[in-house]
Amino acid sequence: MTEDNVVYIGNKPVMNYVLAVVTQFNSGASEVTIKARGRAISRAVDVAEVTKNRFMMDSKVKDIKIATERIASERGESNISTMEIVMIK
């Protein structure tokens, strides 16, 4: 789920990822990037908002980037949207 200063959003509950972001900040990170693809993008926004509004009131969103990735699936190649939310403290 996490790499240095990056939290990848999957299908787990929002709070799992909020905890991961808070843990990264508390371990000294000044910047944490939340990354998601496809339907997990909505959850990534939830994670950023819950982190900012309820756990780390001094954090804020520095940047949000969206893009498209090509992925291979059983039905051949297809496009999937991606999003990165960069949070700072």
Added chain:
Amino acid sequence: MTEDNVVYIGNKPVMNYVLAVVTQFNSGASEVTIKARGRAISRAVDVAEVTKNRFMMDSKVKDIKIATERIASERGESNISTMEIVMIK
């Protein structure tokens, strides 16, 4: 679905909203805002990416804002994430 220069994302197919964005640009809008809440946020990113990559190559994302709204539901008040993607041409 649309207000002046704003496209609200619901549960329809992505292409419905891409068409709405393209129509607004073709009717003279220089800026179109895509608005979504909750799970529709992922679809809003799809709409922006498909519009930019396949229909209006000269358009780009000017700004992305996320926030939280309080909404009343049968189970009382709850929070929902919101997103606004501002596209320009």
